[in-house]
Amino acid sequence: MTATGTLAERAWQALSSVRDPELDQPITDLGFVLAATVRDGGVSVRLRLPTYFCAPNFAYLMVADAYDALIALPEFEWAEVRLTDHFAAEEINAGVAAREGFAGTFAGESLGELDDLRRTFRRKAHLACLERACRTLLDSGWQIDALAGTTLGDLPESAERDSLVRRRAELGLSTTPDSPLFVDDDGTPVSEEKLAARLRFAKTVRVSIDGNAGWCRGLLRTRYGEDVDAEPDVRVPRSRTQEEAS
Structure with a gap:
């Protein structure tokens, strides 16, 4: 070269x-x-x-x-x-x-x-990446309620995991393997009783982002x-x- x-x-x-x-x-x-x-x-x-x-x-x-x-x-x-x-x-x-x-x-x-705007979109990107990462676990047989005790280290190596870690770093959230996987925008772990609703919301955000990307293309x-x-x-x-x- x-x-x-x-x-x-x-x-x-x-x-x-x-x-x-x-x-x-x-x-x-x-x-x-x-x-x-x-x-x-x-x-x-x-x-x-x-x-x-x-x-x-x-x-x-x-x-x-x-x-x-x-x-x-x-x-x-x-x-x-x-x-x-x-x-x-x-x-x-x-x-x-x-x-x-x-x-x-x-x-x-x-x-x-535009700092606030950038942070808003980074939070949306984090949610979308979180949903994609969780979907890989659910597709492999995990139950939704089990995600409450899951850590980043439980995620298998994948593009979805890399993207999620990158988004967490951009928001200043912990990226260590023992960090809780399912957290809110401030890094607080989502409780088991709220997790299903939060996951549905994350899916909505991810579908919206994917749809807008297709529209722009x-x-x-x-x-x-x-x-x-x-x-x-x-x-x-x-x-x-x-x-x-x-």
Whole structure:
């Protein structure tokens, strides 16, 4: 693998860590990354969304998170992330580039930063991951009332377990193997008598997230057609020296 190829892969891996705040899926999997180009010691990225009027707070979070993920890589001296085909793209692109925050980007229009919104969606993501993890246990024969005494260590190694642990860490909840599995948003264990109702609510949240993700994929495909299914343009342009050598 060439050094330039490695840089492109590192940029893509960083972008893969960025998630749509509402759908809790990587922007790379959702088709939101239109192009990523490594050049001149940095990386330039273009993002797109399912509709022209996607909520600006959601859009801002994804652009800002993508920038933060890329600029944190020591391989890059600079990063540029630009949103395209969106009614607030100009404001969002300029605000993220200037590191003004959401309140500074939409001065006079916002009520502040988006920390509370981000935490709300992280709590929903945690519930959805918890339901998926519990479903693996129930499908293998566990009874619902037994989940009250279950710990993280009782979960078998799986993608569902990894996702749940990651969401708990984001919320500041314990991730040790002896930690209770079924906890509320504050980390308090859910009692046996309340567990079934909480699990039903968690399933509702998970179904809603999955449904919204499918809806957004459909909107993106309707908007951009076959281009959505094509491989995104992720590359490192050849230098003049490389072109002359070939």
